[in-house]
Every structure is written in structure tokens, then in C-alpha cells.
Amino acid sequence: MNYSKEVDKKWQGKWKKEGLYKYNPDNKKEKFYTMEMFSYPSGAKLHLGHWFNFAPADSFARFKKMQGYNVFHPMGFDAFGLPAENYAIKTGIHPEDSTRKNIETMKRQLEEMGGSYDWDYSVETCMPEYYKWTQWIFIQLYKAGLAYKKKAPVNWCDSCKTVLANEQVIDCKCERCGTVVKRKKLDQWFFKITDYAEELLEGLKDLDWPESTKKVQVNWIGKSKGTEIIFKGENNEYQFKVFTTRPDTVFGVTYVVLAPESAIVQKITTEDQKEVVEKYIENTLKLNEIDRLSTEREKTGVFTGSYVINPVNGEKVPVWIADYVLEEYGTGAVMAVPAHDTRDYAFAKKYNLPIKEVVIPKDDEDYELPYTNYGKLINSGKYTGLTSEEAKKMITKDLSEKNKGQETINYRLKDWLVSRQRYWGAPIPIINCEKCGTVPVPEKDLPVLLPYDVEFTPDGESPLKKSKEFMECTCPNCGRKATREADTLDTFVCSSWYELRYPDAKNTEKAFDRQTIDKMAPVDVYVGGKEHAAMHLIYVRFMTKALRDLGYLDFDEPFKKLIHQGMILGPDGNKMSKSKGNTVSPDEYIDQYGADVFRMYIMFGFDYRKGGPWDDKGIDAMSKYFSRIERLVETVTNELKDIPSNDEIGLKEKELLRVKNQTIKSMTEDIEDFRFNTAIARNMELLNSINTYIRDNDKMNKNLLIEVIEDFIRLLSPLAPHFSEEMWEQLGKAQSVYEEEWPKVNEAQLTGGTKEIPVQVNGKLKMCVSVDAEASPEKILTAIKSDSKVKELFNQYDVQKEIYVPGRIYNLVVKN
């Protein structure tokens, strides 16, 4: 085989020299904006996962370009984040240095992959030119009331004196020192994403996104309609609201439960219960949310010593606290109806609390407690006899008329916590002044630069707090001495608007120009992992809507179509990780086979949406496929050079043309839908047909053959860009194959010949009848029924019914 890494180098050099992938915004062709989720430069090199995401997506972009679009296909780096900081703490290498180095390496490797990116349109989120505008966006949100500060819990390690990320907490302990992690409340910045909950939910309907991802978002937003009911203390000395989706069961309330961390707990706990309550709260703070919400774990709780009055019937019920109630969801308080809720039932049984039935099945069927379905009401005063549906409405209406409750829509979605007590991120552009409070940094003073020389080893303070030069400043309002906000922004903030920056990546005046972005947006196809279904993909939608409302752009959704690539696992079937020792590096394969063999192999060997365990058994075969193509090109350009062409179109020619057109049709549909494995299978079939044509033909139509081979290379070129250029050149072409048009289907040449119609008896295949493929369905039926073997079936069986799916299948229903 001649194809190798050297061929890659040759063409990469030419492409660069000729500026083949330069994006021209003034091009009159229709725009097509496609991008992949940019990568985090944590390792020094591109790994297999990057290749699997980027190489096929790059082939897709090339395909769209050949189809005649003005393709915009940018690439960048999500460069801030925890791993670089942790790496620095471990090795002493500054995050900026390691990140810069990694980006350079990865950029080079993306070129070696054959990526058709224009690096003039690129973003690196850790560069001041970029994060200046991340900060600017923060300020716009702040001014609009969409960024605010409140106290919120973090994972805190007492021994390391630092905030821990969830992934640094193993079994409730710090991964570094093993100390049990506590929940500690700190002042934190939030974005008011909940203001957009309804629109984020509604907007999903019109998106060309995987249904599974839409479902994840629907559930993440978690809309539920219900009623807030006010419970007051015996003497009106305190009150709180509970949220319930089952107001019809309110007569069955036998106790209420508060989240242990709620402030009101301190107020209402009686003297003799104080000790147990305090102890219980302390234990709760050690648990994470997943454990707290687990329905598997045994429910626990303690009595506060206080009582509240049920507003519908005046009954006095005890107030408990339990860790399965979360402060952040709903009102942080629930009414417990043990007779009609599984969790409350188990809790009541355990602590000997009363159980009061208020709903029974509508049609008096047998039931067991807890009975959680809708039914009709009993023991419910004037509501007795109503159905659950009727009672829900009535009770809610009556409560709200007496100001004792109201109908509410509750969302599971929480506001987006954007503060990080870390170094390697964009500084939050806020100044804290004793007199003026929180003051945004004036836009002319942006960016707030992240200082290089900072002690970022953990010791209880945000790293930036330790930099005097950074912290000290004057208040832009009153001119007094003030201090800067020491926290940095969540990296998800950086990645929530990067698709807006790409088309205008070098703008020094604005984050992005409105006209430019309105023309380019939305992104036509966005490709990335489904692990981002809930967070990144909601944040970026929120940001688009917020910036729209602030008047900076004029569209509602950032990504029209979304594709998730699967994940390549280690050869052992587990997720690749250094600790498991099952990582596979693409580098050796590229050295040995060249980038295109590798690209083709990963596209052919896996379902793009599914991925799977790595296995290199078939890579030699792909290399052989390239050799077969080389031999074919060699044959037509040398051996057949002097043979005269027979320009007749006979049966064999018609068959070759049919296969060619079918290949064009299938490959076009397949690549459009990211089905690269079947696209390549069809490409292989065309090669087989071409070779068969040459083998079985001493009088071949050489002109036709060459035409077919040229289309074959065009079809291959987005998938194997370097190799196809080489073949194209050998066919005597001067211009890049990338400048060629994608072949079009000639409908007239698409059909012909015969096809097999399966004949079944009771759904079981008995035989096939060969018919003219172009005949009408009626004629085909006549042909089937006149077949002697089919006639025989009628003698053999007692035929009750015939089922004919026109042109597809013929089935006889018979009596046994």
C-alpha cells in the first residue's frame, strides 16, 4: 500500500498553503453552521474519544460543503476548570502553562487528523479576550436582576479547609485526606434560570433533538402542578407552607415534615427536643442528595416538639424533621398522609404515627394501604363523596379564598449556582464596597484579569483572596477602598455562549455583533456527548433566551439539531481511565496506518450514536480496502490506458449505473444522519461492483467506468480526505476533490432488473417470487398469483385470507 502518514502531511501542507478551509462570510451560498462540543484540554493529547467525536463530525462538515453550503465549522477549547487546578496542586505546574501547552498539542493533532477548521474563528475560554466577554455577560445578567447572591451549601473538608467538588467526595469522605465531608453554607452567586423554566420546557417541542435528551430535560425541569397550603402554629406564633400535588388527601394529614436545614426548625424546636434535633441536623449535613432521596434507604426523622394546625379541619398535628425532605425543593416542607403515600406510610409505621384514610377506590374494589391512586373521598368533611379530581380543585379553591393556600406550579429546576471558590476560572466581575454593597465592575474596566502569581494550594480561602493586588481596589461608585469578589465563574458559564462568539471571534468591541449572529444562528447541527443532556445543554439554552430578552440577539434556541455520539470504551468494556489501565491511544495507529485509515475504521466499526468497546482487529482490513482502491486507480490509469472504450450501454453497464446511483442515494442519506458505518458499507459495495464490472468484461465502456470511479472517489472524499485527494490527483485532476460537487442521483438509472417478493404462509416464509422491479403493485400481485408454486400452496392449505402488502410481501392465512 502506498497511502501513509506521509500522504497526510503532503495534503495538510497543501491545504494550509492554499487556505482551503478558510471561511468566507461574504460567500453567497447558503450558510451551514455545524460544530462539536469543544474539548477540555486536560490531557496532553487527543484521545480516542476526541477522535470518535471530531473525525466523523468533520466528515459531515466536508459533506455539507460538497453539497454546496457555505459551511462554518469552528473549533475551540473549554480551557478553565478543576482538573488543571488539581494537576497544578499536585505537580506545581501552573494551570495556565499546562493548559496553553495542551492546547497547542491538541491543535496540532486536530490538524493531523485532517480537521477542516478555520483557526481564525476559534475560542479559548481562558484567554482574557474571551473571558472579558463572559464577565460582560455576567454584568448584563446582574443588571437585569438575573444574577443574585444567596447562601447555599457546599461540600466542605475541615482538614483540607477547602470546598470539594462532588467528584472529590468518595463515600461522604474527602478523596485527599479521608475526612468526613460536611455541608457548609457560603455566600454564592446564582443565575435565575428558574425564571425561564416554562420557556425552556416549551421550547423543547420544536427542536430536532433526540427524544431521550428532550425527556431528560423535561424531567430535569420537573414541572408539577400542585397546591401550597399554610400550616400555622397552635397560637399563630409561626407558620410555613407545604407543597403538595395531592390536596385531596389533606384531611388525612397526621403530621408534617420539615427539611432539617430549614431555618424555621431552630425557631420551633422545643427545649426538651433540642438535643436530638441538633444531633439529627448534624448527621443530615453529612449526607449527599442522592442518598437522602433514595427510596431504598430506611427513612429516619425526629420530632421537633411542636405542633401545627391543619387548616382544613383544625386538627393539631406534630412537626417532624426528616432528611428525605430537601430545603431546595418546593417549600422545604411536606404534609404527611401515611394512608396514601408510600414513603409517609413507612415513616408512620416506624414511628407509630396515626394513619387516617381519606381516599378509597371509586368502584369499591379491594385495596391495601397505602392506597396511592386517585379515588373518592371519605372522612373529609364537606368534601366527602367527591372524586380526587373534583376535591383537588375544590379544596384548593376554598383554601385560597380563605388565604390559607393557593394553586402553584413547582419546578424541580434550581437556580444555577455559578460561584466557585477556585483559582482557574473567570473572576466574577463584582466589587464589594462597605458603603455601596455589591457593585459591578464598569464595562470599560473589563476584563478583570486573573492574576498569574497566586497561591492556589487549598488552605481555607478562595485562592484569589490571597492576592492583595487582585483584591484591593476602589469602589467605582463612591471611590472608597473596596475589595473584589474572590470567587470565579463555573466553567459552564464559559461554555454557555461560545457558539455566539465563534462567528465573531476577534471582535474587540463587543461579545458578538448582533447582525452577524442573527445571520449565522442557530447552529444547524451540534454534535457532542449525551452526558451533557441536562446541564450544559440547558444552560446554553437559558443563556440564549436571556441574551435575547436583553436585546443582544433575535432567536430563541442555540442549536436546531443535536446529535450525540456514543462512547468508545476500553477493550475490557469499561470506561477508559488511567486508573483502570485500559486506555488506548490513537497515536500509534496514525503512525502505522495514516489518519484516514483510522478515521474510516472508527466510522465503519461502530455505530456513531452508540460507540462500544475498542477493538482493533478490523483495522488491517480497512488498510486493505485502501489498497484495493489504489489498485483500481492504478489499473484504470495504467493498464487500461491504451484500451479503446466501447461506448455502448448494455446490461452490465446498466447494472453498474444502478449500483452507483443507489450508492449515491444511500450514502447521501446515511451521512446526513450520521450513519457512517452504513455509508462506508455502501461505498464498499460500489467498489465491489466496479471490480466485478472490470473482471467480467473484455469489452468495457471505459468512459463510463472512469465516470463511475470519479464519483466513487467523490463519495469517499469527506470520509477519507487525504487519501481521496491523493487518488483524485492520480486520476489526473488538478483541483482539490474537496472543491468538487457531491454526486447527484439520476432517478432514471436507479431502478431496473427484478426483485424478490417473499411469499408467506401464516407469516412464515415459504418461497420467493421473482418479479419485474418496475411493475405496478397490481401487476406484481398477478404475477405472484400465477406462479405455479404459489398455486400449489392453495391446493396444499385451506386458505382463509390473503394479505398483500403492495410490492412488499404476500401472506396466506391458513387453517391448520
Added chain:
RNA sequence: GCCGAUGUGGCGGAAUUGGUAGACGCACUGGACUCAAAAUCCAGCGGGAAACCAUGUGGGUUCGAGUCCCACCAUCGGUACCA
């Protein structure tokens, strides 16, 4: 736990969306070429002698189910400070 996926030959994977299960390829077997090997080319290739049996398991709907419904098992992703 909750939410979302996935499960098809020895292997990677196809299947016109309810209509011939196993396209394309790997591995394997036989043959041609060769002194021989490699490469290449040709043929075969789910199981079974056949009737038939086969798409994680068990039910169901249907003339017909890999595809739809119910229950279960296994694996993977996310679960709000990994990105």
C-alpha cells in the same frame, strides 16, 4: 433511589421504521495462483439431517414482532462543584 439509554451469529454491526433477520466487514473453512509463504482472486460461513429453532428473560397484541405493550434481568450515562 430517581431520570435517560442499550442488549441481534465466534466478533463489529445491518434490517426500507410492523413485512425475506444477519447487509457490509472481521475471523474462520475450502479452492486457485506459488517451489513455498505472504499478498491477491474465487467459493462457503447462525444452529439443525430435516421438520423447524433463533434478536437478554418471561408473557401479550397481530395474518406477521428485533421493531408495539406488560413484567423482569444485565450493562452504560446523568443526578446540579468533572467537563
